[in-house]
Amino acid sequence: MTTEPAVAAVDLAPMDGILQRLRGREGTLIPVLQQTQELYGYLPPEALHLISARLGLAASKVYGVATFYSQFFLDPRGRHILRLCDGTACHVKGTQALIAAVGGEFNVAPGKTSDDGELTLEIVYCVGSCALAPIAVLDGRVMGGMGESLLLGRLAECVAPG
Ligand code: FES
Structure with a gap:
């Protein structure tokens, strides 16, 4: 029983x-x-x-x-969700540099949430906007043509540094 x-x-x-x-x-x-x-x-x-x-x-x-199912999460998620696309088009345009920049600034690894619960970083594989690669999706808002400083700037507008 x-x-x-x-x-x-x-x-x-x-x-x-x-x-x-x-x-x-x-x-x-x-x-x-x-x-x-x-x-x-x-x-x-x-x-x-x-x-x-x-x-x-x-x-x-x-x-x-x-x-x-990828829709389910077994760990608490952050107040903000950042998805970085690492599909082929985005990968060749520098997704790995974006991951490193976000990881360094917010102390968060792919698939994890920062210790302060501010930011969850997820890696996805093609969101259908390859022409705008590399793509970041912050709290559901799709942003194309991302560079490290542009992305960190967008994050700084809403996410407290880790
Ligand atoms: S590979 Fe990133 S949007 Fe298609």
Whole structure:
């Protein structure tokens, strides 16, 4: 028998509504994960264990789905999300230099969030704007023709230095 976690680092009470609304429906797991991520901004381990217990699914199944789809995040994300494109067109136009510049300025590695929670740096592979390479997407805003100083300047307008 699966048990619910005794001590939660996050408030799991709002999960009741999600689980009650979706319980018993076909293909429940992904909508539950989506709504849980909307709630917390990521998928906390306590929430994944609760989902496993309430839906009667093995924890390995829940984690398997959560890690398979790129839409799900297992770690807290930053207040700002920077995506740098490293597809072929952007790569040859200098994405690696952009990654190094952002990493040096904000102390953040690709796929990670800065310690102060300000900035998450993600690498993506072609966002369909190759003619404007290299591309950066900051909080959903697509910016083309990026150079290191231009990108750092844009970041300085909204992100506190790490
Ligand atoms: S390779 Fe970067 S937008 Fe296509």
